[in-house]
Amino acid sequence: EAEVAQSPRYKITEKSQAVAFWCDPISGHATLYWYRQILGQGPELLVQFQDESVVDDSQLPKDRFSAERLKGVDSTLKIQPAELGDSAMYLCASSLGDASSGYNEQFFGPGTRLTVL
């Protein structure tokens, strides 16, 4: 069964350092999402891509976060500089993106757990 791949699974960094997370969606999925999940809370959408274009980044802290999906396939989420409050699980999800055919189920990867010291 196809899965969303993410790396690294765990990342420990010091504040003010730069970190990057990588996501490889399920093949053929046009829509890619990055979520942040703080312990004890539900995931919060950071950015949504349709192919290589950003369609929603309203919750992305753009002063320190950036995301790209240059070829419309895999994606990278970067934080620079990292702050203590960025400690969280960062989840990537993908979907076919074709809502006309029915429910647009999102498939989530295992996440990257970030700890900022």
Place this chain on the structure above:
Amino acid sequence: LAKTTQPISMDSYEGQEVNITCSHNNIATNDYITWYQQFPSQGPRFIIQGYKTKVTNEVASLFIPADRKSSTLSLPRVSLSDTAVYYCLVGDRGFQKLVFGTGTRLLVSP
């Protein structure tokens, strides 16, 4: 997107049926109700979706009354492996954007 309210936590024992209710008083005509399950240290995964009455799959059943202002996820004969957080979400069927609440933490004990 319609706001949902669900219990913060529930406890059960192996073999019991668990029913988790979600309130969505402001659900729109075009909205569907979808449930996701999340195990510790994993991403959420889709369980079931419905619009009205009853939907059943190999994992769960979803009961939706006629007014659609609430819904109930039913897990038959739970096992320890059903311990997870369950999220109720409401939105149009395309559901391009998921808005998660805090979910219901289900703990199944022996």
